[in-house]
Amino acid sequence: MTESIRERARRAAERYVIPAAREADEKRVFRRDVLEALASEGLVGACLPKEYGGGGLSNREHLCIYEELGRADASVRGFVTVQVGLVAQCLLDWGSEEQKQRWLPKLCSLEAIGSYALTEPEAGSDVCAVQTTATDNKLTGHKWWITNGSVADFAIVFARTGPDRRGGLTAFLVTELNAERMDAAELGHRGSDHAELHFKETPGEVLGGEGRGFEVAMGGLDHGRLGVAAGAVGLHQACLDAAVEHVRGRRQFGKRLGDFQLVQGDVADLATELEASRALVERAADLQDAGDPEAHRVTSMAKLYATEAASRAAGKALLLLGARGYNNEFPVERHYRDAKGMEIYEGTSHIQRLIIARDLIGPDPERKAK
Ligand SMILES: Cc1cc2nc3c(=O)[nH]c(=O)nc-3n(C[C@H](O)[C@H](O)[C@H](O)COP(=O)(O)OP(=O)(O)OC[C@H]3O[C@@H](n4cnc5c(N)ncnc54)[C@H](O)[C@@H]3O)c2cc1C
Structure with missing residues (x-):
């Protein structure tokens, strides 16, 4: 079983990802068409349950996909890690049934792109230093270095809802991202999209309960x-x-x-x-x-x-x-x-x-x- 997933992932990587990688890196182009091709082969979200549009693979089986994509292009593998490993898994683990039904199948088919917005200029390794605030589910603040940020349909945004460093953090699903693609030519991952997100009284929907953001x-x-x-x-x-x-x-x-x-x-x-x-x-x-x-x-x-x-x-x-x-x-x-x-x-x-x-x-x- 594992070999056939690897073979499928390798074929797709050789067919779609490798031919596009050099140009995407040189020109800093985010190749949505390449990702759509991978999604059409069932390689985006393959570790999610079948009822939500995934392939039902175990984490162990799914490693082959990450490995073969990583062998071809870290930007493409990075996209899948964010879309599936971070965003879809957070929804799967913490979302209501309605939130899962709304987003998970679309994340697998690439009808929707998600991003995970934790980092801020003053909150990098120290994630509990997040300064984005949320009052009555309205967010105000600034995130940066957010992979997929300017191409995303929604983001999981971490914001402060109380004074406690950990217990004062809450996760929100936000669709109004007001994103700006980051201009500077990064050292690597140049085929990825990295953006700054700006929120000003922007509506969000709680994911996983207030105070559970950490x-x-x-x-x-x-x-x-x-x-x-x-x-x-x-x-x-x-x-x-x-x-x-x-x-x-x-x-x-x-x-x-x-x-x-x-x-x-x-x-x-x-x-x-x-x-x-x-x-x-x-x-x-x-x-x-x-x-x-x-x-x-x-x-x-x-x-x-x-x-x-x-x-x-x-x-x-x-x-x-x-x-x-x-x-x-x-x-x-x-x-x-x-x-x-x-x-x-x-x-x-x-x-x-x-x-x-x-x-x-x-x-x-x-x-x-x-
Ligand atoms: C390509 C790329 C994609 C990214 N995508 C995302 C994304 O999708 N979403 C998101 O939220 N963020 C994203 N980030 C941000 C990333 O998670 C942060 O850059 C990272 O967590 C480090 O934070 P920082 O850059 O602020 O560095 P800092 O936290 O300022 O760290 C600077 C240096 O100090 C060290 N340091 C800090 N604290 C300690 C300590 N207590 N002990 C010892 N050493 C310490 C660090 O290890 C590092 O070497 C991305 C970054 C990159 C480069």
């Missing part, structure tokens, strides 16, 4: 981080494949690059870290599927390890390709730039380390007692 946000991030981690495995695989192909063909000093032991060491490291990443990501997916309480920590480990390993892999592959790796004739240069972003969004590597360590060490009982 839980909604964190639950979504657990799903999203799995998507980022699996996408990183795909990007890592693409770098390994490019490096191996190159060192097999390129000759210097009278022999193949791949016959030099220093080069062999790089190839071996690339391949070994890839297997370690993939195993860790699969373990996180299995724990999520089992509803295991360790899933949260292991998902952070998977996101941390897989994105950092992918970044190292892209750097090594780029070096092995020499000057060819340094221009956009080969996709490794794009993978290198995209990998850096993956270490930042959905919680930076520092934040993943904090989550892992705090979960293991636990709260200080003396501080709790005071």
Whole structure:
């Protein structure tokens, strides 16, 4: 079963995503047509229940889709992570039946695009510093770096409804986004849409109950981080494949690059870290599927390890390709730039380390007692 999903995802990635990726990156174009083609193949929302238009796959089975899309283009994989991993999963976990029926089938068919709006200029890693406020379900504030923001039909927006840092956050479904696509040419993910959203007494509809925003946000991030981690495995695989192909063909000093032991060491490291990443990501997916309480920590480990390993892999592959790796004739240069972003969004590597360590060490009982 898993192989056939992988094959389907790979065929679609080769047919639709890879041919468009270089131009989308160069021209900073968001290719909705590519995403619609993936949706028509059942590859957007495949992990959602069939009753809501999904394919009913487990998280573990769904990894293949993220991986194959990540191997082709991190911008496209990133779109699916937001649309499905963050937005659809938050709706599935926290929405009323009416909210699920309204949005989930459309998210799968791409009749609607969703975005997840948490970050603000003063609230990045510190998500509880959100300053957007909501009074009587009317939102006022400003979000930035919101993936899909200017192409979205709605966003899940996190706003402050009370003074308590965590308990004062509420999630809202908002359709009036007043979005502005961000102008600056980002280092990577240039085929994505990133926007600023502006709210002024903008109506919203509560998702998951007042004061539950922090839980909604964190639950979504657990799903999203799995998507980022699996996408990183795909990007890592693409770098390994490019490096191996190159060192097999390129000759210097009278022999193949791949016959030099220093080069062999790089190839071996690339391949070994890839297997370690993939195993860790699969373990996180299995724990999520089992509803295991360790899933949260292991998902952070998977996101941390897989994105950092992918970044190292892209750097090594780029070096092995020499000057060819340094221009956009080969996709490794794009993978290198995209990998850096993956270490930042959905919680930076520092934040993943904090989550892992705090979960293991636990709260200080003396501080709790005071
Ligand atoms: C490509 C891309 C797409 C994105 N898409 C979305 C989206 O769809 N929705 C959304 O809401 N946001 C999105 N973001 C925003 C992203 O989630 C934030 O950039 C990220 O959470 C980090 O916040 P910041 O940029 O404000 O950095 P800061 O929080 O200012 O962090 C700066 C540095 O300080 C470190 N740091 C911060 N606090 C600590 C600490 N306590 N201990 C140790 N180190 C710390 C960080 O790890 C980082 O290295 C996106 C960002 C990018 C780059």
